Amino acid sequence: MSSNFLSSQLSRRDWLKVGSYGLGSLLLTGLMPRMGRADMMAPRQPHFTPKAKRVIFLFINGGPSQYESFSFKPELKKRDGQDSPKKGKLLGPQLKFSQYGESGMWVSTAFPHIAKKVDDICMLHGLQTGSRGHETAIPLLHTGDFQFVRPSLGAWIAYGLGTENQDLPGHFTIKPTRTFGGPGNYGSAFLPSVYQATRLGWEGQDIKKAAIYNLSSNLGISSEFDRESLRLTQAMNQQLIDQTHEVQGVIDSLALSERMQQAVPSVLDLTKESPETLEMYGVDQKPTDDFARQCLLARRLVESGVRFVEVMSSGWDHHSNLDKFSAKAATIDKPVAALLTDLDRRGLLDDTLVVWMGEFGRLPETQILSGKESLGRDHNAKGFTGFMAGAGLRKGLIYGETDELGHEAIDGAIPLHDFHATILHLLGLDHTKLTYRYGGRDFRLTNVSGNVVTDIIA
DSSP states (O other): OOHHHHHHHOOHHHHHHHHHHOHHHHHHHTOOOOOSOOGGGSOOOOSSOOSOSEEEEEEETTOOOGGGTTOOOHHHHHTTTSBOSSSSBBOOOSSOEEEETTTTEEEETTOHHHHTTGGGEEEEEEEOOSOSSHHHHHHHHHHSOSSSOOOOHHHHHHHHHOOSOTTSOSEEEESOOSSTTGGGGGOOTTSOGGGSOEEEOOTTSOGGGOOOTTSSOOSSOOHHHHHHHHHHHHHHHHTTTTTOTTHHHHHHHHHHHHHHHHHHHHHTOGGGSOHHHHHHHTTTSTTTHHHHHHHHHHHHHHHTTOSEEEEEEOOOOOSSOGGGHHHHHTTTHHHHHHHHHHHHHTTOGGGEEEEEEOSOEEOSBOEEETTEEESSOOEEOSSEEEEEEETTBOTTEEEOEEOTTOSSEEESOBOHHHHHHHHHHHTTOOTTTOOEEETTEEEOTTTTOOOOOGGGBO
């Protein structure tokens, strides 16, 4: 950085202010003046005509049991308590199932509201992943890898498409987990930092108390000082572009932060919703209030132009207490059904992809804990259930099948890289072409594999 540049851009007063507070404090404020368009987040054309423009990912953290939700196994019910052909004793479904809709989709009594939406859903019974452990399966689901830090699914989508609203981030996460991948599950890794998610709250926190850190200055300094000091920071950042293009992500992130100050509070304000809408989601009702607010925020965010929003529900790791499954399901059933209904009413479901799944499913055997049988199930990575709805999918489709007891997929298997490739395809992105050069090689979300599951696409 030359002295001529500094003398033309910065006053002695600028330098004195920076010296008194330090650049670290300036960066921590997350504020800056308007310094032009954040080009890295400008909308970009997909590889081909997309069916979806945005994604809402409902992450059911812990591995929800398919046997108590959407995968009815008559043979397992018949053989309840008998020796398993694998190991241990078989545990039949703990809830009753019925068929719903024109599709005749099986749904347990735990999800009466989602049951009414089955003809809008594409049910996937052959999902597979590469690990049975939370600590590896959750990063796999979010980034396609667990051995190395890789960009998250949302970051890849923001990188590929930009954002439809320059005043909002392209990638948003609500109450994510701190563990099993933590911030890496929504991070940008080696992609520019502007593509990482903006986070609202943490797992276990009351959503009504959640806030976006540094959305406004909390250091007790004036807005005028914020503007001047960050003008200096950005001017210095600009001088580094010739040395490394990666600084552009920092510049764009700071630019976005200022614009977010005005846009985000309005988008997150649920008081603008009608009483009818609040009631439909279950806001201010027990036990749905927290997840209802998250789902409604997700709708407001995608409606405002955010490309990828993840909402998380935790507490689904039923190694025991499977008798409490229905109570857990009641916290999300009504909000999820309302989200699908609301998107449809607003004409958004036609080009919004909604995904519901955990990192894996459960096994058909009774869980053994400390040498004793427990009313629960262990993890199953070879065949589990989730669903997708919305843009470009065949409605009311039941796709994939596991064996008669549900140990593994025997038809319509969808490995994780195929799942990711299909999401990108629906967004108009070719997973083999969405690459980023880093460390001497071209990286992609699906690594060296992945096939689009065309059978589920309308």
